[in-house]
Amino acid sequence: MKKVVVASLLAVAGMACVARVTEAQTQVNLGSNAQANQGVQMSPAEYNAYNSAITQTDPKAKAAALEAYLTAYPQSAVKGATLEQLMGAYSQIPDAAKTLDAADRLLQVDPNNIRAYLLEVYFRRTAAEQTTDATAKQAGLDKAAEYAQKGLTAPKPAEMSADDYEKLKNGAYPVFYSAIAIAALNKKDAAAAVENYKKELAMVPPAATQTPGLVLQDIYYLAIAYLQSTPPDLSNCAFYAARVVAYAPDNLKAQYEPTAKYCYKKYHGAEDGYDTVLVAAKANLNPPADFKIKPAPSPADIVANVIATTPDLSTLAVSDKEFILANGKPEDAAKVWDTIKGKSNQFPDVLVIESSPTVLKVAISDDAVQSKTADFTFNMTPLDEGKTAAQQAAAKKLAADVAAATAVGQKVSVSGTYASYTPSPIMITMSDGAVVLAKKAPAKTAAKPTPAHKPAPHK
Numbered sequence: 001m002k003k004v005v006v007a008s009l010l011a012v013a014g015m016a017c018v019a020r021v022t023e024a025q026t027q028v029n030l031g032s033n034a035q036a037n038q039g040v041q042m043s044p045a046e047y048n049a050y051n052s053a054i055t056q057t058d059p060k061a062k063a064a065a066l067e068a069y070l071t072a073y074p075q076s077a078v079k080g081a082t083l084e085q086l087m088g089a090y091s092q093i094p095d096a097a098k099t100l101d102a103a104d105r106l107l108q109v110d111p112n113n114i115r116a117y118l119l120e121v122y123f124r125r126t127a128a129e130q131t132t133d134a135t136a137k138q139a140g141l142d143k144a145a146e147y148a149q150k151g152l153t154a155p156k157p158a159e160m161s162a163d164d165y166e167k168l169k170n171g172a173y174p175v176f177y178s179a180i181a182i183a184a185l186n187k188k189d190a191a192a193a194v195e196n197y198k199k200e201l202a203m204v205p206p207a208a209t210q211t212p213g214l215v216l217q218d219i220y221y222l223a224i225a226y227l228q229s230t231p232p233d234l235s236n237c238a239f240y241a242a243r244v245v246a247y248a249p250d251n252l253k254a255q256y257e258p259t260a261k262y263c264y265k266k267y268h269g270a271e272d273g274y275d276t277v278l279v280a281a282k283a284n285l286n287p288p289a290d291f292k293i294k295p296a297p298s299p300a301d302i303v304a305n306v307i308a309t310t311p312d313l314s315t316l317a318v319s320d321k322e323f324i325l326a327n328g329k330p331e332d333a334a335k336v337w338d339t340i341k342g343k344s345n346q347f348p349d350v351l352v353i354e355s356s357p358t359v360l361k362v363a364i365s366d367d368a369v370q371s372k373t374a375d376f377t378f379n380m381t382p383l384d385e386g387k388t389a390a391q392q393a394a395a396k397k398l399a400a401d402v403a404a405a406t407a408v409g410q411k412v413s414v415s416g417t418y419a420s421y422t423p424s425p426i427m428i429t430m431s432d433g434a435v436v437l438a439k440k441a442p443a444k445t446a447a448k449p450t451p452a453h454k455p456a457p458h459k
Contacts, residue, residue: 040077050078054085059092080109087119096123117151118172120144121179141183148176174200178218185225193225201285209285210247220244220256227263237263238277239287246282269296299327307332314339318347319365322375326426337421346415346436350376355406357399358382360414360433375426378416378433402435413438 042050053069056062066086069076076082087102100123103116110116121144128140151172156165177200184192197218201209208215223241226233241260245253264274273294280291297305303324310316313336316324324336347364353374354361361374368375383399386392405412416430 042077046073046076049073050076050082053082059089063089063093063095063098080106080113083109084113084115087116091119091123096127099123112154112157114151114154114168114172117147117154118175120147121151121175125179125182138183138186141179141186145180145183148179151176170203174203174215177203178214181218181225182221185221185228188228190225190228190230194222194229197222197225206285209243212247212249212252216244216247220259223259223263227259232263232266234263234267235293236287238267238293239281239291242274242277242281243285246278264293267295268293299323300329300332303328303332307335319367322365322367322426322428325421325428326423333423340418342418344415344417344432346413347376348413348436349411350414352406352408352410352412355403355408357403360406360435362412362414373425376428376430378414378430379419380433380435401437405435405437412436 049065049069049072053062053065056065063086066082066089070079070082070086083102083106087099087106090099090102099119103120106113106116107120124140124144124147128137128144131137131140156162160168177196181193181196181200184190184196200218201215201222204215209219210216219240223237223239223244226237226240238260241256241263244256245260248256260277261271261274264277265271268274277293280288284291306316306320306324307313307328316336321336321340325333328336347362350362350364351369351372352360352362353372358380360378360380362376362378363369363372363374364376383395383402384391386395413436414433415436416433419429419431421428
């Protein structure tokens with residue numbers, strides 16, 4: 001019988017895979033296998049087969065030799081360690097399907113093997129992210145997250161030192177948190193995504209958050225998760241997106257900055273001060289205690305400022321008047337309404353939204369036209385039907401012309417008198433409504449031919 005000391009898992013065979021899994025995050029120190037320090041008695045034949053397999057330097061040759069060893073010795077005392085070696089060899093090839101198969105077999109022998117969970121998560125997530133079918137992609141991400149959860153709850157192996165276990169967690173846990181977060185984000189569970197991305201960032205080395213790679217990408221996803229929160233957390237969205245902008249390569253900054261600026265402007269109301277967010281985000285992984293973005297003024301504050309700075313409120317554009325009527329304090333809205341109530345006005349080229357002989361609903365303000373939503377209702381003045389046959393014929397033709405001009409989707413000029421309004425949603429009601437039809441150009445009379453000029457006869 002020969003005594004063999006089992007080689008350490010992935011410390012040799014699996015580091016290439018580990019580097020791929022944790023690219024731009026942190027190198028995972030997978031430590032030594034539990035059996036590394038245990039002497040195992042083997043027959044000379046088994047020892048030779050095992051030793052020959054684990055000393056192979058080519059991953060494909062090593063995988064084949066390890067498979068042959070496991071086939072010959074299915075009840076090997078070092079089966080778990082051998083499967084770890086096999087898993088590492090397949091990951092170096094790399095062969096995703098066989099790596100997962102080896103990981104599955106290892107988890108049957110050792111259900112708490114964190115290294116196996118690490119590779120399950122990595123290869124399953126990678127496959128899911130390459131899937132174009134939305135349902136299949138979510139299923140794949142959820143499966144990777146399921147393995148990640150198991151990896152997080154796996155206990156420390158009794159034979160592993162506390163120091164080695166801590167190193168293993170520091171390397172593997174960020175990968176697990178990232179997988180759980182992306183699965184949650186993909187199905188719009190923003191709260192779970194934020195929670196797990198924050199846990200990931202708490203465990204990675206600071207340098208990993210400042211260089212292009214998976215962690216910086218996850219910081220951007222964290223910003224998106226804040227944006228998708230209910231209600232949106234625009235301040236945190238702006239901060240973390242700005243962190244990505246600060247450290248992204250120059251050729252990629254334009255890809256991420258629109259999100260940072262969108263969240264900042266949505267919260268602050270303008271771009272002024274955005275540079276201070278960039279400075280703070282570059283210097284801090286998380287918002288410091290004194291970090292604060294000044295919120296945009298409330299609609300009521302904006303209205304109050306317009307009222308205070310506009311000498312003649314009647315000169316305001318229709319869109320501005322609507323904004324004040326919809327968002328101002330009652331006393332401010334009343335000031336604007338008093339300038340137009342009971343007054344008649346003509347509106348050219350308004351967009352018809354709903355049309356009938358008695359009621360015409362149109363979009364007049366820029367916002368209403370863009371959204372194709374009515375913001376004015378005209379109660380139409382009935383057309384005079386006429387008394388004589390000629391008058392009735394003229395009235396019938398006029399009604400037909402008005403109907404054609406006010407078909408839904410058409411633009412038409414209309415007049416009326418301000419009667420009332422409701423603020424939410426804004427709707428201004430006009431009385432004495434009338435369609436102003438375009439005047440037809442008079443028909444040109446045929447010009448008389450110019451008499452031909454006959455030259456005088458020569459004498």
